[in-house]
Amino acid sequence: MTGPLRSRRTPLAPLAVLIVLVAPATLGPAGGAAASPAPAAHGTFSVRPASTDPNDPLTRAYFRPVLAPGASLDEGVVLTNPSDTPVNLYVYPVDGVTGATSGTVYADRADPHVRAGAWLAASVPSITLAAHAEQTVPFTIHVPADATPGDHVAGIAFEDADPTHVAGTAVTEIVREVVGVQVRVPGPGAFHLHIDGASFVVPPAAPTTMVVIRLGNDGSLLGQPRLLVTLQGPDGYSHTVDRQLDTVLPGDVIDYAVPWPDLVTPGPYAITVIGGGPGSPPAGFTATIPFAAPGGPGAATVPTSPAPGGAGPAPRTAGSPGSTGIDLRTIVAYALFALALAAIGAFAFRELRRRRATTSEALQVLGTHPV
Numbered sequence: 132m133t134g135p136l137r138s139r140r141t142p143l144a145p146l147a148v149l150i151v152l153v154a155p156a157t158l159g160p161a162g163g164a165a166a167s168p169a170p171a172a173h174g175t176f177s178v179r180p181a182s183t184d185p186n187d188p189l190t191r192a193y194f195r196p197v198l199a200p201g202a203s204l205d206e207g208v209v210l211t212n213p214s215d216t217p218v219n220l221y222v223y224p225v226d227g228v229t230g231a232t233s234g235t236v237y238a239d240r241a242d243p244h245v246r247a248g249a250w251l252a253a254s255v256p257s258i259t260l261a262a263h264a265e266q267t268v269p270f271t272i273h274v275p276a277d278a279t280p281g282d283h284v285a286g287i288a289f290e291d292a293d294p295t296h297v298a299g300t301a302v303t304e305i306v307r308e309v310v311g312v313q314v315r316v317p318g319p320g321a322f323h324l325h326i327d328g329a330s331f332v333v334p335p336a337a338p339t340t341m342v343v344i345r346l347g348n349d350g351s352l353l354g355q356p357r358l359l360v361t362l363q364g365p366d367g368y369s370h371t372v373d374r375q376l377d378t379v380l381p382g383d384v385i386d387y388a389v390p391w392p393d394l395v396t397p398g399p400y401a402i403t404v405i406g407g408g409p410g411s412p413p414a415g416f417t418a419t420i421p422f423a424a425p426g427g428p429g430a431a432t433v434p435t436s437p438a439p440g441g442a443g444p445a446p447r448t449a450g451s452p453g454s455t456g457i458d459l460r461t462i463v464a465y466a467l468f469a470l471a472l473a474a475i476g477a478f479a480f481r482e483l484r485r486r487r488a489t490t491s492e493a494l495q496v497l498g499t500h501p502v
Contacts, residue, residue: 174218176260178289178308181207181267193311194272200316201276207267208287208310212260219259219292222268224251225309227284229348229385233355234377237286237309247285247314250274257292272314280318281351284380286311313353322354322408324379326416329360329402331395332388340395340422342372344404346414347384354379356408360389364422365398397424 183190196204212218223240226248230236238248254269270287286309295304328345342360355378361371370393379385399421407413 174212174214174216174260174262175306176218176220176289176291176308177211177213178310179209179211180310181209193313195313195315196272197315197317198272198274200274200278203271203273205269205271206312207269208289209265209267210258210260210289211265212262215262217259217261219257221257221288221290221292222253222255223288223290224248224253224270225286225288227286227311227313227380229378229380229383231385231387232377233379233385233387235284235311235380237288237311240288240290247283247312250283250314251285251287251312253287272312274314274316278316279351280316281320281381282353283314283316284311284353285314320351322348322352322356322379322411323350324354324356324406324408324411324414325349326404326406326414327384329404329416329418330420331400331422339390339392341388342391342402344387344389344416345384346379346387346406348379348381350411351381352410353381354408354411356406356411356414358387358389359403359405361403362391362395362400363402364400365396368393368396368400395422397422 180190180192180194184195187195189195194206196206198204210220221240224244225237225240226242226244226246227235227237228246250273252271252273254271258266258268260266268287268289274283288307288309290307291305295306296302297304324346325348326344326346330343332341332343334341342362344358344360346356346358348354348356356376358374358376359371360374361369363369372389372392374389376387399419401419402417404416405413406415
């Protein structure tokens with residue numbers, strides 16, 4: 132499975148996203164799954180910037196131009212198809228947004244441009260890349276005359292126009308790669324973290340309680356904040372968790388979930404969150420939040436709506452028009468997803484236990500990670 136290519140020091144590296152859509156399988160006359168044809172040969176592709184700055188290694192992964200308001204720049208993306216089969220691709224610009232776990236992600240093809248995605252124009256809406264071929268796709272960056280100083284993030288997306296249907300399953304795979312474009316408009320600016328709230332959440336099938344921190348960046352530059360989250364509760368309980376976040380883009384607000392490494396017993400908890408980052412003054416939040424046993428009165432639940440002013444659109448679900456029920460195969464798919472979520476949570480739990488830091492140790496390194 133293709134996964135996101137992202138690192139803390141290259142937050143806008145190309146994202147190779149594998150979108151999996153699950154839909155009810157077609158039933159044959161006998162009630163079993165209908166036979167699916169063998170998948171046709173399918174091409175593959177990779178992307179990279181056509182030009183790089185030898186003094187900036189990050190430009191090997193994504194574009195980082197500095198452009199004044201009203202300026203334009205022509206760039207290009209090199210497509211490579213190493214396979215024996217041609218590949219058909221949609222080409223389109225997208226907005227960059229902050230993901231729920233921090234880090235840069237990109238909007239969908241159908242989403243309107245409300246940010247710097249509107250600054251990009253691809254030379255073609257689609258392309259067919261021949262087998263064993265390499266081709267450069269030009270695009271233009273045009274900064275509006277009224278652009279504000281700071282970081283503006285978008286991307287050029289290349290999406291496989293021929294989804295792969297996995298034989299014998301109800302899974303469709305759509306591969307998309309995005310080359311990030313981080314335009315910096317000159318002028319005064321800084322990363323500025325704000326912390327606005329905290330709550331407990333108990334996800335279904337998760338092995339641990341989540342402490343959800345609402346935070347955002349109301350500065351003009353992107354940054355990677357560090358958080359110290361301290362809980363003090365019943366029977367003298369006190370524990371601090373140190374978390375280094377990935378990129379938070381200007382103007383975004385996210386609900387950042389911290390898997391708590393200890394068993395949380397019912398009762399009131401005093402929570403203190405301290406955060407900061409390079410060039411940003413420390414931010415803080417203190418409150419008392421209750422925790423009730425899962426399923427009991429006042430129990431914490433999974434939020435059902437995105438944060439106001441959050442980074443991106445609400446998650447999409449796949450389904451057929453007019454459908455009103457969920458069949459057995461869908462239930463099994465959800466069960467498998469829940470098991471995978473539990474395994475991921477267990478790994479995070481063990482990792483947090485291993486990397487536990489005291490408050491004093493974490494404060495010494497708060498804000499030392501560069502963007």
